[in-house]
Structure formats: C-alpha cells, structure tokens
Amino acid sequence: MTLLADALSCERGGLRLFDGLGFTLQAGTLLRVRGANGSGKSTLLRTLAGLTQPAAGTVLWRGKPRDDEFRGQMLFIGHAPAIKDDLTALENLEFSARLSRLTDFRFERALEQFGIGRLAHLPARHLSQGQRRRAALARLALSPGVALWLLDEPFAALDEHAIAGVSALCAAHLAAGGLLVLTSHQDVPIAAPDARLIDLGS
C-alpha cells in the first residue's frame, strides 16, 4: 500500500507549475500540500488521481502504474462538490457512493454524522454553502475501507465544529493504515503516524 511519485512535473497553459516532485507515501502517512493560490495544489492532486497527465514523471500505486483497480482504492473530492441542486442530499450521497462502489449503505447515518441528517430530504439547492460542502464530504464516513484519500481544501466553508469532525475522521483513517493527501490554506491539526508537508511556494 504505497503511493510513489517520481520526478513529477506539471504544466498549465504552457507554464511549468512544479518540477521534479518526488515522494513515497506509506500506510498511515498524511501529506499536506500547501502553497499560494494558483501554485498547483489542485493540479497535483488531480495528477495523483489520474485525471491530469503530468508533463513528466511517474506515479506508481503499490509499485505498479495506476489501473482500474487503483481507482477502486481511491477517493477524490475536489473543489467542485458534485452535488446536483435538484436532488436531495440523500440522493446525491447515494449516487456518489454507488458510483464509487462503496459497500457501506448507511447513508442517513453518514449525513447525521455530518450534522445534516435533518436536511437529508431537502433538495440541495436549499442547503447553505457549508451544508452543501458537508453533503459532499459525507462520503468520507462511508469510505473507511478505501485506502487512499485525496482531499482538495476539505475544510473550506466548514464551521469549527465540522472541521473538527472531518479532521477526526481523517485521523481515524490514518490510524487504520490509510493514506491521505490534502491541500489546505488553514492549519488544521490532524493526528497522523507520519505527517509530511509539501510547499509549492507562490
């Protein structure tokens, strides 16, 4: 269960964002990526998830190039919440969980854990900004079995209580031998057996 990045470089619109980035993540490792706006944090995460092709370098999962199986062991939550306004929070969660082939179907419990159980049947358009983000993150509560979490600014728009909840989930995931890569502008303490930091600068 290792994620290895070797000599990664990424470009956007002809501009090099970062160069020769390398790291190895093991079970229980937290990697926090920080850097100024536009420094390439999201791009790095998308590259790790396999959405974006790096300009150079390789990413290996368990020592092999990433394949279909990799995507079954990975969870990626980006800036866009993938929440449909017309569906309820519950319907949204159910779809994304089934799409990701999660096996835990306690959707209502997950929403409750994120403090929006009462709103489970409200169309997502009526949710507040933070509630909408919570609905997107509720998948975390169903994904303890998924080895690698890639979270892009998970704490944005959340209140203190929710931030504490999410970081507790992350800590538990790490303690259970999971891997976690996250970007964040805020310093949120997460208990981790092995914590790393990459700063992409400005």
Added chain:
Amino acid sequence: MTLLADALSCERGGLRLFDGLGFTLQAGTLLRVRGANGSGKSTLLRTLAGLTQPAAGTVLWRGKPRDDEFRGQMLFIGHAPAIKDDLTALENLEFSARLSRLTDFRFERALEQFGIGRLAHLPARHLSQGQRRRAALARLALSPGVALWLLDEPFAALDEHAIAGVSALCAAHLAAGGLLVLTSHQDVPIAAPDARLIDLGS
C-alpha cells in the same frame, strides 16, 4: 451614514433562523457575523442587502427605508462569485464595476493588486479556485467610495497572502469611515475603530 436593524427575524422554509436581531452601525464599524453552518449568516447579509425580505423587523439606512440610492452606496459580495467562465477576469471585473456604477476604472491595477494581473486576459475557467475568488473580490479595490460593504466569507479559498491583502483593504475602508459587515468562519484580525460581533449560534 448609519445602518440600523431593528427586531429582525428571518425564516427559511418555514423555520425561524433568528429572531429579534437589532444593531446600529456607524461610520467605521466592523460587524462580524459568525455561527455554525446553516445558522443564517448568509441570510442575514442578504436581508441587509435587500435581497431577502425579513419575516419581521426593519432595516433603515441613514434613518430611512432602503431605496435605489441605498444600493448605490452598498457593495454586496456573496458566496457565488458572479464570474462567467467564458469571459476573462478583466471583462468580468469591468462588467461588475460598470453595473455597480463605480467610477474608478483602473481595472488592471485592481487585478494586479489582487495578484492576478498576469492572468487578466485568461478566460476565468482556467483560473484556480482562489484566483477566481480574487477576481470577484478585485472590485473592493475600486470601491473605496462605496459606504457599506457586505462580504459573505470573503476569505474562503484565499491563501494567507491574499487574506492579508483583503483584510488590509477592509481596514483602510473602515479607517476612511466606511461600514463593513462580514461573515467568516476564520478569525481574521482587521483593524477597526469599532468592532462588533454577532454570533448566530448553531
């Protein structure tokens, strides 16, 4: 130049969010609204801006009900950035400034001040999350003459440097006798002649 809220109550979907809220803001007053996700911060700001009708209570600007003139002396930036993906940052800024009848047309300078001068001619879809937010906030640099600023989570998605820049702008606005109401989950220090806090709880 006073903003007075008297016995304000707001409802959403038949549920009372807050009740009997009252305050008076004078030149140089900073009002920070805080509270849990979904506690009604955005609703309060929208009510002050005149977008939402309160269930009860009144809002007075300079002792009179708000009218067309009020909207000329107010700037509201909500969760949604009002940025069109297909237009460049510059085009977006220009439109919003002209729509608000701002008289300062140094658009490029404003974008530079927000650190995205280099990207002024890039379609907004290519901007990173934080850069997009900066493009929306760049209006602040053109609005020192606008008396009342209503900012909903202005610091979300911004990096430290940008947060410092925005809070400096806010401080300057207050020092010049402006009024500022903002919501934020983060504690960001802003120098203000008179700082208040409303906590809407959870």
Added chain:
Amino acid sequence: MIAIAAGVTLIAIAAALVLNAFQGNVVFFFSPTQVAAKEAPLDRTFRVGGMVEKGSVKRRADGLTVDFIVTDTAKSIPVVYSGLLPDLFKEGKGVVAQGKLGPDGAFVASEVLAKHDENYMPPEAAHALSKAQADKAAKSVVSPGAAR
C-alpha cells in the same frame, strides 16, 4: 411617472391597433357580398357565412350531395356539399361553410356548420312570432305606410 405615461401610451396604441384590426379580416371569413365583390381568395380554403336561402336546399340523386344557396340578403352564392349536415341546418337559419371557390363560381364546401343565433324560445312562441311576421308582411303589402 414615466412608467405610467408609457403604460397609458402603450394601452392606447394597443386599443387603436385592435380597432384597426376589426376593419380587416383575420379569420378568412367572408360574406356572400364580399365573395361577389371578388374579395375572397381564389385558391385557398376560406369560410362563407350567412343564411340558407328559403327553398334553395336540393338533394342530388346520389342522396349525399346537397346544393343550397347562402345569402346575406344583399348577395347570394351557390354551395355544393356532400356529407352529413348538422341537425340545426335549416332553411332560413345561419350557416358557415368552409371550402374553396370552384371554377364555375360555386362554392365547394368541405365542411358545413350551423350557426345558432342568440334566440331561445318555445315552439309555440316561434310559431306565433313567425305568424306575426307573416301578418306584418301581409299588412305592409296592403298598406306600406302603416308598417313604419
């Protein structure tokens, strides 16, 4: 103020335009007089309305085709129609026929509709009324001045 002025002006314009529209013909409906004056289109379906002239309804040998004359008292036009006639189709009553003008000037109808007027009365009253009218007509023949 401007809004009210604009509103009033627009309503006035609308009213004037509607009134103007009544001068013309928007539903392809023509009276026999208009047809006689060659106002009706030649190769397009239109409607003719008027009264079925008394004594003009004749059924042809095939039992389906009917000839009758539609009149607006000033002019009249012959109509040919084959098909079922509505119950209310009667001589002396209103009728609307849809079809085209034939080459011989007769109107070839594809549909014949009866038009009811706004009078409702029991048969006895209708009988009395028509009798009264007949009497009046008879009297007017005897003394034209008395009828006025």
Added chain:
Amino acid sequence: MTSDLLRFAAPQAFFPVAGKLIPWFSILAGALALAGLYVAFVVAPTDATQGESYRIIFIHVPAAWMSMFIYLVMAGWAALGLAMNTRLSGMMASALAPTGAMFTFLALWTGALWGKPTWGTYWVWDARLTSELVLLFLYLGFISLKEAISDPARADRAGAILALVGVVNIPIIYFSVQWWNTLHQGASVSLTRAPSMAATMLLGMLLMALAAWMYSIAVALARLRRIIVERERDAQWVRMQRAAT
C-alpha cells in the same frame, strides 16, 4: 374599520368564520340547484329550433360564467396579496383555482358536446373557444406553479404575478363574439338590452348560475380551511384547535 378588515385578514380569525359560513352556502347551493334543475327539466319548454338538446345551456352557461368570474376574483385576491402582503389572500386564490379550473373544463366540455348536434362539430378554432381553452391553461399553470414552489410565501407571490398577467384574457373571452366572426353565438343575456330568451328558460339558467355561485363559495371556503390548517400547522392556535376537537 380597516383594522377590522386586517383582523379578518388574519388566517386564525377567518378560520372559524369560514367554518360557520360553509353549511349555509352548501344548503343554499343545494336548494338553488334543485329549484334550477326542476325549472330546467320540467318547467322550461323545448326550444323551437334545437328541441331538447338545448337544455345543456343550463349547465354550460353557468359554468362558463363562473369560469370567468372566479378568475377575476382570484386575480383580485392575488393583487391584494401582492400589494398588502396579507397571508390570507394567497390562500384564498389557491382555494379558488381548482373550482375555477373545474368550471372552465365543464364549460369547454359541455360546449363541445353541445356543438356536435348544433354546429355539426365538436371543436373549431374560433376566438371564443380558443380563449376559453387558454383560460383553462392559465388555471392549470397557476395551480402547477404554486405546487412547484415549496415555500408558501414565495408560491403565493409567484402565483399572484401569473394570475394578474392572465387577466388580459378575460375581456378577450367575453367580447370575442362581438369582435370577431365566431361560430359561437352572441350574448343572449346582456345588461344593455332585454334577454332574447323565453322567461322560464332564463329563470332556469339564472337559478343554476346562482347555485354554481353558492357552490363555489362553499367549496372554496372548505378548501381554504384545509389550506390554513396545513400552512399554519406549526402555529400555536392550530395546535390548540386540534387539541380542542
């Protein structure tokens, strides 16, 4: 005076009043309908030209009148609600709409049925018929729009705007027979001249129209009470009411 009006404009004040009125209007509607039907089918003579089929008039005309009248009343309530922001107005409009739609449908249906024997066709696209059909669509649009918006206050205001826009259609329905050459007959009953209709026929028609009127009031009030209870279910007074019964 105005304060009295405003008091009754509050749902909780109107709720018991409506409850007391409903039985009276129901009784009136029943009695008038019985009398009307008796006159219509026993007393009134056959028509000289149409024979017995003309008797559809006793349903068609009251229904057609009510369809237009109810729309006007509904739009009136809507306008009041928009202007004065009274909660009751929107509920009143909601309560009236289904009855209006029902009468519109009835007028269209009986008219079409009647058209076959008299005109020789169920339907033509003339101005009267088309504009009445548009009225039905307006009612349906009003009902669906209100249904589609979950927040009652918003639904009331959106519905009111639509109702007001649709008012333009009413004069078009009414005057269409004068303005255009319609297959539909002109007015038999009018304020400016004597009715061109036998007196007993007219009596039957008026009785039926009055019955339809009373029925509409009774049904609308009953529906209003249901709407009030539903919308104010969290209010103190409704809970007390419920506990009392």
Added chain:
Amino acid sequence: MLQPFFLIVRRELRLALHRKGDALNVLVFFVVVASLFPLGVGPEPNQLRAMAAGVAWIGALLAAVLSLPRLFAADLADGTLEQMLVSPQPLMLVVLAKIAAHWLLTGLPLALAAPLIGLQYGLPVDALVILLASLLIGTPVLSFLGAAGAALTLGVRGGGALLGLLVLPLFVPVLVFGAGAVTATLAGINSSAHLSLLGAFLAVSSLIGPWAACAALRVALD
C-alpha cells in the same frame, strides 16, 4: 440611463458568442433544416409556398421556447442575477436589457433569415415582405412574454415543463396571426389586420412582460 442597458446587452451578446451558443445553434439548425425540408417533403411548389410561413414561424417559436429556460438560470446560478438586483440600476432596466438581448439572439436572426427561406420556398416578393414584417413585430412578443415565464419558473422544480405550460398557450395566437398574415397575402387579401393585431399583442406584452418578470425575479431571489 441607457448606458447600463447597453452594457448588459453587449455582455449578453459577447457571452452568446463565447458560450455553448444554444441560440446560435437554433438558428443554424433552423436554416439547415428549413433548406432540407423540401428534400424530405418533396418539392411540390404550391405546397412549399403554402408551408413557408408556417415553417418560419415555428422556427421562431422553437428558438424562443428552447432558449427561455436558460434566460435567467445561468445568471442565477453564478450569482450575477444577485449582483444585478443589488446594483443601483433599476431592475426594470436590467430586465429590458435581458429581453432585448434575447430577441437580438433569437428573434431577430430568425426574422432576417426567414426571407431567405421564403425565397427558397418560392414565396413572391410581397409575401416575403409581410413574412419579414410579421416576424419583426411578432418575435419581440415571444421575448417579452417568455421573459415573464422564465422568471416565474426560475429555480422551480420541473421549471422547464412548467415554463412550456405557461407560455405556449400565450404564444399560439402570435403564431396563428403571424403565419396568417403571410397566408392572407398569398391569397391576395390585405394583411394589415393581422399585422395590427400582432402590433397590439406587442404593445400589451411589452407592458405586462417586463413588469411580471421584475416582480418574479424578486420573488425568485428572496
């Protein structure tokens, strides 16, 4: 006063050029299909002539109805509508600008393209002129009333179908009298009655439409 009006109109046009241009799409599509229609139907000159007005008008109705659901929706989603409401510009001006832009993007191009199609279908010159006139008078009605419908159904579940239910019955008379004007001209009848009626529709709808749209937008953003 008029400067913000043009500001908004200009922006809408620019966006339409950049954006996945549904409006343009409809026009391109319409011209292609109208040209191909004779292929499918068979080129009987008389028949084609009789159909020309109907085809053009139905194209106009299509362009209007299909572009309406997105008239305000994109601006609602990204917060622009909010900004328009809190801006010092009168909302009526904003709505009028949106309507004008909608017409410039759907009604006008169709009206201008229609004579071409009419030519292809063998319409005589006088009928072509009336076709153009009827479209120029009639298509703004679609934009005015449509804007009201779009605003009323904004952010409503099932808004699109509802929008159709609300506006189509109101559009039908416009279609009938618009196409009727051309047919009348073809039949040698003066079409001024038809055009006057369209004009009356225009006057009334230009009063009601923007008013209703403004009121409905305020409700939608509440």
Added chain:
Amino acid sequence: MLQPFFLIVRRELRLALHRKGDALNVLVFFVVVASLFPLGVGPEPNQLRAMAAGVAWIGALLAAVLSLPRLFAADLADGTLEQMLVSPQPLMLVVLAKIAAHWLLTGLPLALAAPLIGLQYGLPVDALVILLASLLIGTPVLSFLGAAGAALTLGVRGGGALLGLLVLPLFVPVLVFGAGAVTATLAGINSSAHLSLLGAFLAVSSLIGPWAACAALRVALD
C-alpha cells in the same frame, strides 16, 4: 457490471424529471407545434400527409441537437464528470449509460409520439408503422454520434455552434433516409432499403460514437 449502468441511467432520468426539464420541454413543444402546424399552414389533407414524416424527423433532430450541448456540460461544471472518471467504473460504461439516458429522454418519446402526429396528419397505418420503425432505428444514431460531438466540444469556447457544425452533416443522411422510408411507403414502394441503411448507420455509430466520446472526455478533463 450492469448495475452502475442502470444507476447512471436512473439518475439521469430522475434529474430530467426534477430539472428544468429541457427534454420534456422539447417533447411537449414538439407535440404542441405539430398539432398547431396545420393552423399555420392550412388544413389541406394531402399536404399534411406529405409533411408528416418530415415534421416528425425534424422534431427528432431538434430534440437531439438542442439537448446535446448540455449532455456533459452540467456534469462537468459541478464536478460529477470528474467523479465518474475517478470512479472504479469503466468510462465506457458511464458513456454508454449517458447515451442510453439521452436516447430515452429525447429519441424514444419522440418516436412514440410520432405515430400520434402521423395520425393527426392522416398517415395510413402502414406508413405509421414505418415512421415508428425508422425513428426507433434512427434516433439512437443521433444519440451515439451526438455524444461524441458533445464530448469533443466540451469546455471549448463557442462549443455550441461548433457542435452543430460537427454533428449536423452526420445527422442529415439519417434524416433523409428516415423521412425517405415513410415517403416511399406512401408512394407504395417497399421501404426496407431505407431501413437497412439506417440499421447500418446504427451499427457503425454505436461503435465509433462511444469510443470517440470516451477519448474526448479524458482530454476535456485533463
């Protein structure tokens, strides 16, 4: 294997019900317009009969072309497409599900409504059957090819007009042979040649369309 397929199809259908249902809109609109067409064109039975197939096929084309720009765009904007790409489901399955849903929402209802319109227009029964058959075979072609076009123009400036340019030339043969089948039947000619050709189009497009769409989606999200 098939479970995620149905998952996506079901969700698309549910969304179409809730959302400003453009798809439904097209259908409602189509039925209304087809019913009103005689009003605009004049009710000559022969003419109507000749037009029926053309009207139905043009409706199908419209429904397809106008719904295509939004086939992937909404999912791109809100991040759902991203999630689909990183999910363990094969992308081909996702694309096939989107195509199936698109057809269920545009092609199928139109195919089923078409015989009604044909009846209204006085088509004989054998022609009605051929109309239905031609639409059932032909409309999936529109969805297959259209999906490829939609994916290729995703997130591209001026994508909509480009999309029209890309797919319309491919759609036109389908229209011609589809309407041709009905016209042939009306003329008493056996239409099986037309239908076989449509079938061949279907086979080829079902191979090329999804493959091209998958490749294009990966590029669009890079």
